[in-house]
Amino acid sequence: MKAAVLEAVGSPLVLAELAIDEPEPDEVLLRVAAAGVCHSDHNLYVGNLPGALPLVLGHEVSGVVERVGSNVGGLRVGDRVVTCPSGFCGRCRWCMSGHLHLCLDKNRTRLDGHQPRLTRDGEPVTPFVGLGGFAEQMLVHHSSVATVPAELPLDLAALLGCAVITGFGSVLNTARVRPGQTVAVIGCGGVGLNVVQAARYVGASRIIAVDRLSAKLARASAFGATDVVDAGATDPVQVVRELTGGGVDHAFEVVGRGTTIEQAFGMLGLRGTATVVGVARPDDRVTIPALALLSEKRLQGGQMGSSRFPLDVALLARLYLDGRIQLDALVSERIGLDDADTALRTMNDSTGARSVITFPGVLQ
Numbered sequence: 001m002k003a004a005v006l007e008a009v010g011s012p013l014v015l016a017e018l019a020i021d022e023p024e025p026d027e028v029l030l031r032v033a034a035a036g037v038c039h040s041d042h043n044l045y046v047g048n049l050p051g052a053l054p055l056v057l058g059h060e061v062s063g064v065v066e067r068v069g070s071n072v073g074g075l076r077v078g079d080r081v082v083t084c085p086s087g088f089c090g091r092c093r094w095c096m097s098g099h100l101h102l103c104l105d106k107n108r109t110r111l112d113g114h115q116p117r118l119t120r121d122g123e124p125v126t127p128f129v130g131l132g133g134f135a136e137q138m139l140v141h142h143s144s145v146a147t148v149p150a151e152l153p154l155d156l157a158a159l160l161g162c163a164v165i166t167g168f169g170s171v172l173n174t175a176r177v178r179p180g181q182t183v184a185v186i187g188c189g190g191v192g193l194n195v196v197q198a199a200r201y202v203g204a205s206r207i208i209a210v211d212r213l214s215a216k217l218a219r220a221s222a223f224g225a226t227d228v229v230d231a232g233a234t235d236p237v238q239v240v241r242e243l244t245g246g247g248v249d250h251a252f253e254v255v256g257r258g259t260t261i262e263q264a265f266g267m268l269g270l271r272g273t274a275t276v277v278g279v280a281r282p283d284d285r286v287t288i289p290a291l292a293l294l295s296e297k298r299l300q301g302g303q304m305g306s307s308r309f310p311l312d313v314a315l316l317a318r319l320y321l322d323g324r325i326q327l328d329a330l331v332s333e334r335i336g337l338d339d340a341d342t343a344l345r346t347m348n349d350s351t352g353a354r355s356v357i358t359f360p361g362v363l364q
C-alpha cells in the first residue's frame with residue numbers, strides 16, 4: 001500500500017510502497033478515507049519533537065474497517081471509524097479512574113520481537129503514535145478507534161480524532177468552563193477554533209479570539225468569538241484585561257510556546273485558570289509572577305482535551321448531526337496524498353483551518 005514517508009527531518013515526504021502486516025488478535029486493519037494535517041505532525045516534520053525515522057505521519061484519521069483481529073469485539077468489517085493517538089489498556093490506574101487519555105500503555109507499538117506493523121523492503125517503518133494515517137491503510141490497536149454513525153461524512157469525521165476532540169475536551173473536560181464565564185483563546189487554527197465553538201456551546205458570555213492573522217480572526221468570529229484581538233498590532237494581554245474589566249475566567253493557549261503561555265496567564269482575572277493546549281518544544285520554559293498565584297490563579301495543561309475518546313467522539317458526532325457544532329468550515333482544502341508535503345511545508349504561513357488528505361474512492 002502507498003504511504004507518504006518522512007525519511008529525514010528537513011527533507012520532503014516521499015511516496016513509497018509499504019508492506020502492512022495482517023492484524024494480530026487485538027488489532028484492526030483500516031482503509032483510510034481521510035487524514036487531517038495537524039500541527040503535531042508538523043512538529044515531527046520540522047524536528048521540534050523527536051520520532052523514530054522513517055516515519056508515517058498522520059493521526060487525525062477516518063476510515064473503514066477492513067479486517068479485525070480474533071480478540072476484537074464490537075467492531076465489524078465495514079464499520080466507519082475515527083482514530084485517536086490515545087489508545088488505552090483499560091487496566092492501569094488512569095484507565096480505571098476514568099482518565100483514558102493518560103493511560104500508561106497506549107498500545108502504540110507491538111510487543112518486542114513481533115513483526116513490525118509496517119515495513120519497506122523488509123525494514124521497519126514507524127507509524128506515528130501507533131497510527132500513521134498519511135497512507136492508504138493503517139494497522140492499529142482496537143482501542144485507538146471509535147465508531148461513527150454512517151451518516152457522518154468521513155472527511156469531516158477525521159477531524160473529530162484530534163482538532164475537535166482536543167478543542168472541545170479542553171473546554172468541557174480540562175477547564176470545565178461554566179455558562180456565563182469569560183474566555184480568551186490564543187491561537188485560532190484547527191484546535192483553537194474548536195475551543196471557540198466549545199466555549200459558545202457551553203454558554204460562555206464573552207469569547208475573545210487572539211491571533212496574528214486577520215483571516216483566522218474572521219473565521220473565529222464565524223465560530224462564535226464575540227471579540228477579536230490582533231496580537232500583531234496590540235498587546236493582547238492589555239486588550240483582553242481592558243475588554244473584561246480585569247481579566248478572563250479562562251484563557252486557553254493553543255499555540256505551544258512559552259511566551260504565549262505567559263500571555264494566557266497574564267490575561268486572567270481573580271481565580272482565573274489558564275489551560276495550555278498547544279504542544280511546546282521540550283526545551284521551552286514559562287515564567288510567571290509568583291505573587292499572581294495568591295489571587296487564586298491557576299496554570300494547567302491538558303492532553304487530547306482530557307477526553308474519554310469513544311464517549312466524546314460519539315457525543316461530538318451527535319452534536320454535528322444535530323446541527324449544534326460546525327465541522328464543514330474547519331476544512332479549508334481537500335488534497336491528495338502527494339500534496340501532504342506541501343501542506344506541511346506551508347503550514348506556518350497558511351491562513352486556512354485544516355488541510356485534509358482524502359482518498360475519494362473510500363469517502364462514500
Ligand SMILES: [Zn+2]
Nearest residue numbers: 038040060162
Ligand atoms: Zn493533532
Ligand SMILES: [Zn+2]
Nearest residue numbers: 089092095103
Ligand atoms: Zn491504561
